Structure formats: structure tokens, C-alpha cells
Amino acid sequence: MISEWFVKDLILSRPDAKVHHIVQAIGSSSAAKGKAFAEKHCPESSPAIYDSYQGVYDDPNVDLVYIGTPHSFHKQNCLDAIAAGKPILCEKAFTLNARDAREVFAAAKKKNVYVAEAMWLRHRPLVKDLKKLLHEDKVIGDVLRSFSDFGIEKDIANLPETSRYKDPALGAGSLLDLGVYALTWATIALDANNPNGAEKPTVLASQSHYGNVEVATSIILKYPSTGRQAVVTSTTNVVGNPDLLTRIEGTKGSIEITGLVPSFPSGFRVYPKFVGSAVAGTLTRAEGKLHDYPVLGKGYHFEADNTALDVLAGRLESSIMPWSETIRMMDLTDEIRRQGGTVYAADSA
Incomplete structure (x- = not known):
């Protein structure tokens, strides 16, 4: 649902748009699902369709990767995109815990790759x-x-x-x-x-x-x-x-x-x-x-524009949602879950 909303906002006609976005490629668990998504939500874009996320990371025509998978996939999705050298906007919650977030940011720093958490609320x-x-x-x-x-x-x-x-x-x-x-x-x-x-x-x-x-x-x-x-x-x-x-x-x-x-x-x-x-x-x-x-659409274009401008300017972090803020919020949710008794398998991995 969130990926649908995000893509629809990307291709909105906006006279005050800061950036022109192109849906260049879509990665899905199957080519059929990816094709159906493209036909429904971005019919005029004609993106490349891949039956894996790796196809998107390896596509030389892709400048920036948006990750809209469930929370538990975010860490590995980010690490794979970073290994391919692709800048990333990754949905919240960024990872399941702060330890995984720190691992992603460490990999991004080592590879010199832009990564930002898609906390769209902060960009409004x-x-x-x-x-x-x-x-x-x-x-x-x-x-x-x-x-x-x-x-x-x-x-x-x-x-x-x-x-x-x-x-x-x-x-x-x-x-x-x-x-x-x-x-x-x-x-x-x-x-x-x-x-x-x-x-x-x-x-x-x-x-x-x-x-x-x-x-x-x-x-x-x-x-x-x-x-x-x-x-x-x-x-x-x-x-x-x-x-x-x-x-x-x-x-x-x-x-x-x-x-x-x-x-x-x-x-x-x-x-x-x-x-x-x-x-x-x-x-x-x-x-x-x-x-x-x-706002026009849902308001995802605010974070999309700001992220694209960050990447175009050569930044490695978002000034609106920097790595330190993602870590602070993940530390808070970790402590909340510790007190509340909610445990994920990733916590002990």
C-alpha cells in the first residue's frame, strides 16, 4: 500500500516540483506482480520489471532506490543496495532494532553511499x-x-x-x-x-x-x-x-x-x-x-524531492532525518519493547 502511494506521488503533475522523478525500475517477488504494479500505478513510465530486488540494485539506469518492503527485510535490502553502490530511501521502521540500523549505517559510511529513513512526516x-x-x-x-x-x-x-x-x-x-x-x-x-x-x-x-x-x-x-x-x-x-x-x-x-x-x-x-x-x-x-x-496527493513527494536533492548535492545523510535521529528513535523503540516484552528473532541474531 505504501509503495503504491509513494509511486503515485512520484508521478504527480506538480507545477512547483523541485525534482522530476522517473520510475525507472521495479523489483518484486515475481515478474508478474511487478508488471501488474507498474500497469496499475505508473502506466506511462514503462519501468524495467525484475523478479528480484537485486535486479533493481544492479540496474545502471537507477539513481536512487526506494525500499518499501516489510520491516524485517529492510536491513538486508539496504545492505544489498549499499553493496551495489545505490543511494537508498528506506521505509520506517528503518530496521527492527538499533543494532541493525547501526550496521546498515556503518556499511553505508564504508561504501560512501547515501541512506535515509523514509519518515515522510518530518518532511512536511x-x-x-x-x-x-x-x-x-x-x-x-x-x-x-x-x-x-x-x-x-x-x-x-x-x-x-x-x-x-x-x-x-x-x-x-x-x-x-x-x-x-x-x-x-x-x-x-x-x-x-x-x-x-x-x-x-x-x-x-x-x-x-x-x-x-x-x-x-x-x-x-x-x-x-x-x-x-x-x-x-x-x-x-x-x-x-x-x-x-x-x-x-x-x-x-x-x-x-x-x-x-x-x-x-x-x-x-x-x-x-x-x-x-x-x-x-x-x-x-x-x-x-x-x-x-x-497537500497534493498523499504528501510523499516532499521526502522524495528532498532525498533526490540530497543525492544530487552529494550528501550522504538527510539533514531532515539524519542517521543520528534514526538511531535515537530505534534506541527508544528498543527500550520500549524491552520494557513491554516484545521480542523479535533479529534481537538475538
Whole structure:
């Protein structure tokens, strides 16, 4: 599904496009599947079709590889593409654990190959503007805490055992699929402009499971340097509330982010502080200022453009999602899984 959305956004007609993208090749588990994908999603591109991913890596006409396989394949896919010298944009979660991510980045550094995690949320203009309002303009004063959630109902019990949402061998679980977005909103909200780099918060986490598949995660993050806290949740049991994806509270007001799901926000509203008294029943707040961000397509073209520009400029890392940030987030999910009791085979490999 994500690969479909990504390719559709690549070939959108955009008058303000920073880069012209061409779907040059598609690798799949079979030539028939690859051909069907191309005919449906990029009929005018006529890409080369390969019955393996290696065919894409070895194609001299391919400038940049997008990896949209399940989480558990990412490490090997990246290593194979790096060995072929191909720049990479790899879907989140980047790998199953931080150790594997470090191995991929070490290989990329040794081979001098660009690699970036495809955390498309961070590339959206909405996020750039929000960070400025929060941490430079301080429109809600000093940020104190945030709440973020991502829930999608998947009915895990009735899915086939081979479903990626139910198979731990494919990285099943709400945390890596959904929770990483809620975690991302928390770090966007609470990260201060720290010249020494992004801070690693402390973690208190709990997880629930259906069999050996994690279906709900609850997390409290605390930033030691400031005392800022975040409550982060994810689940495949129920649908989250699109009217309030994330709430960020500060000394002078609050910001509420809305949209279809936390990975696809449409805008946010900045509110002043509440006035009146809760005890007296007079607590109210003003309507607030709406910041609306309609996008063409799904919004994958933001990360596609930025990645292509990075590669064209000869960079080895994304300035928006550098290797250090991927590692920080993977370290957090590792600790959350450790506390919650979710284990993948890759953890002991």
C-alpha cells in the first residue's frame, strides 16, 4: 500500500516540483506482480520489471532506490543496495532494532553511499512551520508536555497467520507500524534547540499482546534537562481520534494537530491559555488560530524531492532525518519493547 502511494506521488503533475522523478525500475517477488504494479500505478513510465530486488540494485539506469518492503527485510535490502553502490530511501521502521540500523549505517559510511529513513512526516511543510512556532517563536511559551496517539483497528485475531500485521517474523506490532509516528510527534513537540544534538528521553512503557503480537503500547517520555513529558500511545485494537492527533501544552497556550491519521496531518490550531476557573465552571478558551496545510496527493513527494536533492548535492545523510535521529528513535523503540516484552528473532541474531 505504501509503495503504491509513494509511486503515485512520484508521478504527480506538480507545477512547483523541485525534482522530476522517473520510475525507472521495479523489483518484486515475481515478474508478474511487478508488471501488474507498474500497469496499475505508473502506466506511462514503462519501468524495467525484475523478479528480484537485486535486479533493481544492479540496474545502471537507477539513481536512487526506494525500499518499501516489510520491516524485517529492510536491513538486508539496504545492505544489498549499499553493496551495489545505490543511494537508498528506506521505509520506517528503518530496521527492527538499533543494532541493525547501526550496521546498515556503518556499511553505508564504508561504501560512501547515501541512506535515509523514509519518515515522510518530518518532511512536511507543516512540521517545519510547527517547529519554528514552538521552539523559535515560542507561540505557546515554554513547552511543558504533549499527548499523541495512533490507533488503527486491524482485528488481529481474525487475520491470516501470514499477515504482516500478525507475523512477528515480519516485524508485526503497533509500535513499529504506528507508534513511531506518535513518538515522532512527541519529539517534535518536546525537542529544544539543543546545540549538542537531540536529547534522548527516559522511557516508562507498557505493552499488551495478542498471542506473541504486540497490539497496544503506552509510553511516558521524560526529558531530563527540562522535565518536559510526553504521553504516547499506539494500538491495532481501535481507531484513534482524527480530530485530535497530538496536543502540545505550554505556559502560554496549546497547539492541537488534526488530520486523517498522525502520519497524514492536515493542520493545527494554536490556542491561548484557558481563562476562568474550572471550580467556578467558567473555564473557557478563545477559538484559536488555524494553520491549514492541504497537500497534493498523499504528501510523499516532499521526502522524495528532498532525498533526490540530497543525492544530487552529494550528501550522504538527510539533514531532515539524519542517521543520528534514526538511531535515537530505534534506541527508544528498543527500550520500549524491552520494557513491554516484545521480542523479535533479529534481537538475538
